[in-house]
Amino acid sequence: MTIVVKVGGALGNRLDPVVSDLVSRTDYVLVHGGSESVDRLAEALGHPSEYLTSPSGVVSRHNDPAQLATVVMALAGTVQTEAVAAFARRGVRAVGLSGVDGRLVLAERKHGVRAVLGERVVHVRDDWSGTITRVDGELLRGIAGLGCVPVIGPPAITAQGEIVNVDADRIAAEVAVALGADALVLLTNVPGLLRDVSDPASLVRRVDRSEIDAVLPFAEGRMRKKVLAAQRALAGGVGRVVIASSQVDGPVSHALAGEGTVFS
Amino acid sequence: MTIVVKVGGALGNRLDPVVSDLVSRTDYVLVHGGSESVDRLAEALGHPSEYLTSPSGVVSRHNDPAQLATVVMALAGTVQTEAVAAFARRGVRAVGLSGVDGRLVLAERKHGVRAVLGERVVHVRDDWSGTITRVDGELLRGIAGLGCVPVIGPPAITAQGEIVNVDADRIAAEVAVALGADALVLLTNVPGLLRDVSDPASLVRRVDRSEIDAVLPFAEGRMRKKVLAAQRALAGGVGRVVIASSQVDGPVSHALAGEGTVFS
Numbered sequence: 001m002t003i004v005v006k007v008g009g010a011l012g013n014r015l016d017p018v019v020s021d022l023v024s025r026t027d028y029v030l031v032h033g034g035s036e037s038v039d040r041l042a043e044a045l046g047h048p049s050e051y052l053t054s055p056s057g058v059v060s061r062h063n064d065p066a067q068l069a070t071v072v073m074a075l076a077g078t079v080q081t082e083a084v085a086a087f088a089r090r091g092v093r094a095v096g097l098s099g100v101d102g103r104l105v106l107a108e109r110k111h112g113v114r115a116v117l118g119e120r121v122v123h124v125r126d127d128w129s130g131t132i133t134r135v136d137g138e139l140l141r142g143i144a145g146l147g148c149v150p151v152i153g154p155p156a157i158t159a160q161g162e163i164v165n166v167d168a169d170r171i172a173a174e175v176a177v178a179l180g181a182d183a184l185v186l187l188t189n190v191p192g193l194l195r196d197v198s199d200p201a202s203l204v205r206r207v208d209r210s211e212i213d214a215v216l217p218f219a220e221g222r223m224r225k226k227v228l229a230a231q232r233a234l235a236g237g238v239g240r241v242v243i244a245s246s247q248v249d250g251p252v253s254h255a256l257a258g259e260g261t262v263f264s
Numbered sequence: 265m266t267i268v269v270k271v272g273g274a275l276g277n278r279l280d281p282v283v284s285d286l287v288s289r290t291d292y293v294l295v296h297g298g299s300e301s302v303d304r305l306a307e308a309l310g311h312p313s314e315y316l317t318s319p320s321g322v323v324s325r326h327n328d329p330a331q332l333a334t335v336v337m338a339l340a341g342t343v344q345t346e347a348v349a350a351f352a353r354r355g356v357r358a359v360g361l362s363g364v365d366g367r368l369v370l371a372e373r374k375h376g377v378r379a380v381l382g383e384r385v386v387h388v389r390d391d392w393s394g395t396i397t398r399v400d401g402e403l404l405r406g407i408a409g410l411g412c413v414p415v416i417g418p419p420a421i422t423a424q425g426e427i428v429n430v431d432a433d434r435i436a437a438e439v440a441v442a443l444g445a446d447a448l449v450l451l452t453n454v455p456g457l458l459r460d461v462s463d464p465a466s467l468v469r470r471v472d473r474s475e476i477d478a479v480l481p482f483a484e485g486r487m488r489k490k491v492l493a494a495q496r497a498l499a500g501g502v503g504r505v506v507i508a509s510s511q512v513d514g515p516v517s518h519a520l521a522g523e524g525t526v527f528s
Contacts, residue, residue, distance in 0.1 A: 041337070045308055069342065073305070076360075077341020078333065081419070081427065084364050089425030095366045096340075100348050101359045102412045142410040146403060148366045155345070161353030163345065 002181045005252055006031040006172035008188065014246060018187065019086045021252040022149075029140060030094075031175055032153045033168030034079035035061070035222075041074045042067060052115035052124060058228075059221050060113070063128045063165040068155070071165050075153045076100070083151045094149040097139075099156030100163060105171055106134040107156035109164050130156050130164030132171065137178030169222075169229040177236030184233045185255045186226045187246035192261035193219060193227060207263045209234045230263040240264040265446045269516055270295040270436035272452065278510060282451065283350045285516040286413075293404060294358075295439055296417045297432030298343035299325070299486075305338045306331060316379035316388060322492075323485050324377070327392045327429040332419070335429050339417045340364070347415045358413040361403075363420030364427060369435055370398040371420035373428050394420050394428030396435065401442030433486075433493040441500030448497045449519040450490045451510035456525035457483060457491060471527045473498045494527040504528040 005028060007018050015032075022028055038061070042049045047070075050062040061067060080096035087094035099105025107130030112123040143150045152175060156166040169186060176184040195202035195218050207215055212231045219227040223243075230241035244260025245251060254260070269292060271282050279296075286292055302325070306313045311334075314326040325331060344360035351358035363369025371394030376387040407414045416439060420430040433450060440448040459466040459482050471479055476495045483491040487507075494505035508524025509515060518524070 044310075072345050073337035073341040075341075076345050077337040077339075081336050081340050081362060081364050085421060085425050085427050088364065088367055088421055093366050095361070096364075097359070098345060100345050100352065102357050102410070103352055139410060139412075146366070146406040146410075148403075157349060157352055161349050163349050 001027060001183070002179050003028045003183045003185060003252075003256070004031060004172055004176040004179065004181045005029070005185045006033070006169060006187060007246060008033050008035065015083055015086055017249060018246060018251055019083070019090060021250045023087070023090045023092050027144075028149065029175060029179065030083065030149065030151045031168060031172040032075070032079055032083055032151065034075050034153065037074040037079050038071050042070045045070060052113060055114055055116055055121055057220070058224055060129065060167070061165065062124065064126045065128065068128045068163065068165055071155055072163065076155065080151060080153050087149060087151070092149060093147055094151045095143055096151045096153075097143070098153055099166065099171065102136065102139045103157055104136050104139055104152065105132055105156035105166065105174070106136075107132050107158055107164050107166050109158050109162060128162070128164045130158060130166045132156060132166055132174050135171070135174040135178040140175070140179060167225055169225045170232070173229040173233040173236070173238075176233045176238045180237060182239045183256060184230070184238050184241045185252055186229065186241065186243045187251055187255065188223070188226065188243060189245070189247060190223075191245045192243045193223060204261050207261060209263065212263065234263060265291060266443050267292045267447045267449060267516075267520070268295060268436055268440040268443065268445045269293070269449045270297070270433060270451060271510060272297050272299065279347055279350055281513060282510060282515055283347070283354060285514045287351070287354045287356050292413065293439060293443065294347065294413065294415045295432060295436040296339070296343055296347055296415065298339050298417065301338040301343050302335050306334045309334060316377060319378055319380055319385055321484075322488055324393065324431070325429065326388065328390045329392065332392045332427065332429055335419055336427065340419065344415060344417050351413060351415070356413060357411055358415045359407055360415045360417070361407070362417055363430065363435065366400065366403045367421055368400050368403055368416065369396055369420035369430065369438070370400075371396050371422055371428050371430050373422050373426060392426070392428045394422065394430045396420060396430055396438050399435070399438040399442040404439070404443060431489055433489045434496070437493040437497040437500070437502075440497045440502045444501060446503045447520060448494070448502050448505045449516055450493065450505065450507045451515055451519065452487070452490065452507060453509070453511060454487075455509045456507045457487060468525050471525060473527065476527065498527060
């Protein structure tokens with residue numbers, strides 16, 4: 001069984017339980033994001049992150065050149081290196097790969113991102129965001145064949161060799177599709193998809209693939225991206241997708257046991 | 265023939281001629297440093313780099329925790345990603361590997377670095393510098409076997425999973441030894457080892473391995489590390505080492521043709 005697990009940032013203790021839970025397994029791949037690490041570094045460098053809201057309500061980072069450079073430092077640099085070291089401390093060899101490495105995650109640059117600004121919809125041009133067109137599953141199998149766990153994160157690369165930022169949940173979905181994964185686990189800081197974000201008891205436990213459009217209205221902000229990633233993964237042949245909490249002991253085991261929102 | 269080429273930072277145009285010169289070849293590995301990128305980022309983050317001088321005159325970065333974090337962002341993040349993208353733009357698949365990835369560069373942490381402070385020699389304790397104990401040539405051959413050029417840089421990792429900074433010239437030497445390389449090319453911003461640093465005409469053209477100790481007094485600052493790296497590589501079985509300029513068209517070809525200081 002191949003599983004793909006996606007976690008957020010590597011901010012200390014958040015990553016450790018995930019890595020601890022994974023090391024007894026084989027045949028898994030870890031995908032990481034790290035928005036908070038990017039935001040923190042951007043703040044320290046004096047150019048705080050800006051977020052854009054699309055007309056359909058998806059919130060995304062504004063990847064101007066300074067922000068893109070920060071993404072590279074925080075994700076391909078800090079988060080990825082710390083994740084690989086966390087595996088090493090537990091005796092597991094891992095190799096960090098951004099989407100640029102070996103052209104693992106190929107993307108097309110979005111030309112002119114549309115964003116809602118007050119009551120207007122504007123075109124944002126100085127943005128290096130991309131849409132994933134292909135993940136190289138062969139390269140991932142090759143790395144695994146060398147005895148190393150792939151640890152994957154943004155950015156991606158275009159066919160012309162431009163570095164572009166892409167959503168990490170979407171990378172995880174495309175990696176799961178490229179590997180023909182049995183399960184995709186998207187870990188987050190809430191128990192799963194909630195009907196009411198202020199009420200953990202409103203957890204949606206099971207979602208059939210035919211019902212995803214019906215639950216999408218409950219998914220706001222970053223959760224919306226996770227549900228869209230789940231939809232993409234299922235459409236691409238992944239067996240099931242679980243959105244679950246990273247804030248428990250053994251978060252991957254719990255998610256695979258069905259604790260969270262299971263899409264199938 | 266296997267060659268190992270080491271360049272400094274990826275600050276724009278400096279890396280491009282090296283990559284252009286390499287892409288027509290096969291069977292090479294690129295090692296990068298990037299001190300200037302680290303210094304620039306450290307400055308932007310408000311904790312400028314500090315350098316320590318050992319009693320024997322070797323100048324090294326003081327790798328306190330903030331500096332080590334900066335090294336990871338600048339080298340494993342920015343420089344490595346930009347180098348891999350520079351290959352991609354020329355149609356070559358490369359994979360960036362810090363010494364942490366797959367435990368490629370294993371090191372022992374130096375406990376208590378000795379440094380000259382005024383007229384005293386002090387022990388600097390909050391330092392995460394390492395001494396390389398092993399480079400995993402098998403992993404590098406594996407990556408090459410997947411059709412990818414390894415692009416390697418600091419930091420390294422200890423057996424306990426601590427991230428430590430190590431000298432990039434020394435990584436290059438140990439990579440060359442691990443691969444049984446025919447040649448190691450150390451590119452820099454001067455034509456090679458100069459008897460008088462202010463006079464390019466004072467270039468030392470040939471150094472027999474038995475004469476290295478005799479020329480070491482000419483090598484100051486970072487050049488000293490390059491000469492010591494050359495000595496290590498030759499002792500480890502590398503055919504020849506060339507210290508040469510990166511500031512010419514076709515810097516690798518020129519170096520391999522003997523333009524620079526050739527140690528053999």
